[in-house]
Amino acid sequence: MAEDIKMPDADAVKEQKIMYGDDKELDSKYPNRPSNLHKSLPFHTLFTELFNPLLDSVKKNRPQAARRKAGPSGQSHLSPHEARRNIIERYIAKWRKEVGNDFYPAMRLIIPEKDRDRAMYGLKEKAIAKVLIKVLKISKDSDDAKMMVNWKLPGQLNKASSSTAGDFAGRCFEVLSKRAERTNPSDLSIGTVNSNLDELSRVSGEDQQLNIFKWFYRRMNPEELTWLIRIILRQMKIGATERTIFDIWHPDAETLFNVSSNLRRVCWELYDPKLRLGGEDTGITLMQCFQPQLAAFQNKVGSFEKMVVKLKTTPEDDSFWIEEKLDGERMQLHMIENPDVPGGKLFGFWSRKAKDYAYLYGKHFEGVESGALTRFIKDAFHPNVRNIILDGEMITWDMETDHIVGFGTLKTAALSEKENFTNSNTGQRPLFRVFDCLYFNDTLLTPYTLRDRRKALQGAVKGVPRRLEIHPFIEAHSYTEIEPELRKVVADASEGLVLKNPRSMYRLNDRNDDWVKVKPEYMSEFGESLDCVIVGGYFGSGHRGGAHSSFLCGLLVDKKAQPGDPEYQKCFSFFKVGGGFSRDDYAAVRGRTEGKWTDWNPKHPPSIIELGGHTENRQHERPDQWIHPSDSVVVECKAATVESSDKFRINLTLRFPRFKQLRTDKKWDQALSISEFMELKDNVEREHDEKEKEFKIEQSRRKKARTTKKALVVAGNETVATPYAGPKSQLFDGLSFFIMTDQLHPAKHSKAQLEALVKANGGKIVQRDSTDKSLVIVADKRLVKVSSIEKRDTMNIVKPIWIHDCIQQAEADVGALPFVLPFEPNRHMFYLLGADQLDFEANVDDNGDSYSRDIADVDELRGILTSMPSKYETVFEKELFLGQLEDHGESLANLKNCMFSQLKVGFSSAMSGDKNWDLRARLAMNYIRFGGGVVLDEDESGATHFVVPDGENRGVRNGAVSGLARIVGVGWIEKCWEEGTRVDEERFQWG
Incomplete structure (x- = not known):
């Protein structure tokens, strides 16, 4: 009713006008936007009532104190998450009561990194330090000036400056607190601060920036200035994520931000929590930047099979897609019909962080705004395309080498191409590789499967070579197809692969197992390190x-x-x-x-x-x-x-x-030294060239294990003269051996001794690998040349123990026709091609016992019996890889609450004699859970790591540990927790 309508007071009207001006476009775009009835809250309330309380709640609720405790009334205290939500809810409620429903001025200061309406300030730490030195009128050679400029260095004069090393805003507070114009918080409103920050983002000259900082300095106390600096740097770290803040503001806030990347729209369209978005408002729209789907991280070594399972393959459809991961900038392209612009089409380009790049890549087909790309792609679309949204990667392409170049060159190449008005086939240029189509001729495609979206993409985009291309993919059906493709892209200096589920829908601003990054192992071609x-x-x-x-x-x-x-x-x-x-x-x-x-x-x-x-x-x-x-x-x-x-x-x-x-x-x-490294590099490149010649031939070999004479490898040292012991048998007649290393297990034998043994049994010794089908390559340690052959992924490598097993079995079968033994995956293979895995596994039973060879000794028999499941177990998985698995990649971040992310950890139930084991294990389980990992039940499978008492390997059962799990001492968990980051596992591994 009319009498219930409240009108804004004079201060509110004045502030609104300063912040938003008389922008008629805003009024037409947001006709129902809220207006505040009163002037916005003082700026200092942001840190006195929101930021500082949030940070205090984080400090008070460390993991050991995070459990709920009963209070005097019998009620439990709030959990840390609930406590933080209450702080944010109280501040928003106060704003609604004392100011009004337009929370946008506060929101853009609370999460400034999400504010796309305000341009970047062009100010980093050292630039701000230089401005503050002038504002404070101190010598640039003074200790305080040096302390701000060299903010990462520890302080030389006092302990306080040492404690703030690495915290630029903290260093500024130390200096400002000595020279404060005022000690009490100011009455500057949030709206006034926003207006001056808008001005700071518009100016570019140092003198203009200096005047704005002087204005703030005269009106703010040191703590206010410190938080202002954090806002300018967009480095808040207030103890709450934007997801939490969005969720408290409105249930649909995150959804709307994902499809629009527009903080203003989230605040103005969703100011009433009772009004919910309709289905038509939750999808992406033309010329409106959205938050793209992201690929999940995959840091575990050797987990290709598990990754494929996560891609939701089924017996009816076991396919998944393999794409090369491009080293460029994630980009979305929007195109709509517009008869008022040159060429009749209007383009929009946005990066993953919602930065508008239309100024660089072009808005039209023709004219001064055709940019570095759009004027070259007039023929990229089929004539029936009226509007479209494409998702892809903007990369730099070198026309002279016809190859992608590093991401760091992209902006330089685009600026150069923008000024180049000839379609030259030399130099470097931006190339847009498209891998998804999300909108086509007024139809939203995100609810459709990736396979259907790809069909729409192929029906809409013809492409222009080396300007706009559809990114290729390979349809695969087995995890064994991943590693060969990974080796190919690594050989071309690529980042890695992305595996995709063709049955998946597009999920905005989400990392999930439908898209998974696969990055290469740490290099082995130059040796271990x-x-x-x-x-x-x-x-x-x-x-x-x-x-x-x-x-x-x-x-x-x-x-x-x-x-x-x-x-x-x-x-x-x-x-x-x-x-x-x-x-x-x-x-x-x-x-x-x-x-x-x-x-x-x-x-x-x-x-x-x-x-x-x-x-x-x-x-x-x-x-x-x-x-x-x-x-x-x-x-x-x-x-x-x-x-x-x-x-x-x-x-x-x-x-x-x-x-x-x-x-x-x-x-x-x-x-x-330089010469030593270059020699290693030359050797690797030479061996890579040889691999290219052999690859096609070796890939075609698919013979049965019992009759195969594939190229196999035994790794070793340099060639030495070997004594010839004379023929003892013709067991290896027709086979050639390239023995590359000494034998290390189960007993030590020199390379010369192995070569003499082969010759004595009718084999031929060679000193290099080749495409000869009768070649057997032997190795027992990973030297440079051995790693090079592994990288080719065209030949198997066998351990020296296979030679001894063949001779021992021939001696046991007296009177029988001697034959070489078929290869056993775990006992005989130093490196096994994925294509031969199933064939070689057929040579042993489920417990690893060979069908063709007698058990060699008591230790082997004990190993087979140990690996067998007990009669009470109903589930049996592959036996453990007992060798150490090399560490791969870094943890998600140096944060305790995510350092165990993606880990599934099982714990040994065996008693080691250590009375503290139960207590240590329970604490370690809590560390895993707090760090984002999963602690498995005793009989639950799928572990990535299995924890045992330090120095022991008992209590490990096949039913509880997957074949790719790492066995580590409990000391590894404790060390990670102590350091606050994932440390190298190798020193804590057992087995």
Whole structure:
């Protein structure tokens, strides 16, 4: 009724006008948008009533205190999650009561990283520090100025500055609190702060930025300014996620944001919690950016079979799709008919983070706004296409090499192509690879299956070569088809693969098992790892603040140089590594290098360390401090592969490097040199070229195991002369052997001894691999050449024990015609092709007992009996892989509540004699649950890890542990919890 309508007061009208102006477009676009009745709350209420209470609730509710306790009234206290929700609900309720229903001004300050309406400020930490130095009128050479500019470095003068190392806003608070214009919070409203932040985002000159910061400084106390800086940097960390805030604001808020990426729309269309979105409002719309579906992470090694099961394959349809994972920027393309624009079509481009790229890639087919792409794709669509939304990846394509290049070159290539008005076939250009169609001729396609959406894509898009292309995929039916494709893309320096379920619908802003990333194992072609010397250090932020969190590693220029030579101790930068270190690892490096570090002076860089760029003005990946190689330590690191990069001095670097261990047994001059690394690299490339010639032939071999004479590998050292013992039998007649390593298990035999044994039984020895079908390749340890053959994935490699088993069985079958034994997967194969897995498994029974060979000894018999299920068990899975599985990838983040994400952990029920085992196991289970993992029941299968008392491997049953589970001591769980991150498992593995 009219008398119930409340009119906004004068202050509210004035504030609304300052914030939104007389924007008629807003009125037409949001005719029912809410208006506040009163002026917005003071800015300080955001941190006094919301941010600080949320952070306090996080501190109070640590895992050990998180359980509910009964209060005096008998009621239990709120859980941490409920307590945080109450804080947010109270603030929103206060806003509705004292201000009105337009919560948008507050929301854009609470979650500024989701505000797409305000442009980026173009200000990072050092730029803000320089502005504050001028605002405070302090010398740039003063201790406070240096403390802000070098905010990652620990403080040299007091403990307070050391505690804020890595926290830029905290450093600013220390400096500002000494020179505060006011001590009490100001009465500045949230609306006024927003208006000035809008102005800050519009200006670009340093003088204009300085004036705005001066305005804030005169009116705000140090704590207000500190939170203002966090808002500008969009680094809030207030103890609550945007999902929680959205859910409290309105039940449909997250859904609307996923389809629109528009915070203003979420606040203005959903101001009434009682009004719900209709079905037509929950789908993506043309020219409105949405939050795309994402691929789930897959970090477990050797889990291809499980991944395929998660893709929901069925006996009726066991297919899944394999796509190459592209190294570019996720992009969505919208196109609609518009007769008022040149060419009659209007385009929109948005990144995954909702950044508008139409200015760069083009809005029209013709004219000045045709950008770097749209003017070249007039023929990319079929004539019947009126409107469409495409999901894909924008990559950089080099026309001269006809190959994709790294993501870092994309914007440069696009800007260059935007200015290039000739359709040149040289240089680098943006290429849009499309893998999904979500909207087509007024029809929303997200509810349809991926297979149906792909059909629509092929019916709508013709493509333009090297401008806009449909991304290819392979339809597969077995997990064994994944690894060969992964090896192909890794050989082409690609990121990896994405597996997709063709029966799945499109799910906005969601990571699920319908799309799964598959990234390569850490490299083995250069051996197990590379040993390099540390030459630089970088200070960290957050909980790593005040200490080195990552290191610059280099290659020695000349190992043979003597003291006094210019090349003595000289190193070229090679890679930067920060992943894989535990707290003890950092302490070990710090203990061995303390007092030997020197701050890096850009004007006078050390002559013994050369960086990428190699000039005073171009010092790529410049460290905060440097150290003489002779004072430093050698670290063992592994990586995904080697790639080109002008950021490092040798123009090469490691992709995804990861620390493995500190090599205390090596001196600095025993680290890898440039010449040694290049020799390794040349060998790998030569072997890769040979693999390309052999690949097609080797892939066609599919013979039965009992009659096969496939190429097999035994790994070894360099060629040596072998004594010939004369023929003892013709057991290996017609077979050639390439023996690559000594035998290590179950007994040690030299390469020469193995070659003599083969010759004595009619075999032929060769010193290189070939496509000869009679070739047997033998290895027992993973050397460089062995890893190279594995990478080809065209030949099996057998262990030396197979040679002994063949001879032993021939001697036992006296009078019978001698024959070579068929291969057994676990006992005989050092490396087994996926295509041969089932054939070779047919040579043994379910318990691993061979059909063709007598049991060799008591230990083998004991192993078979141990692996057999007891009579009370009804479920039996494959026997455990007893060898250690190499660690793969990093945890999701260095956060305790997600560091065990994706892990399913079983616990041994066996007693080890340790009286504290039960207590340690229960605590470890709590750590797993809090870290996002799943603790399996005693009889539940599917474990990724199985925890046993430290140093023991008892209580492990096949029914409880999958064949790919890792057996680790309980100490691994405890160490991860202590460090706050997933540490390397190898030192804690058993079995």
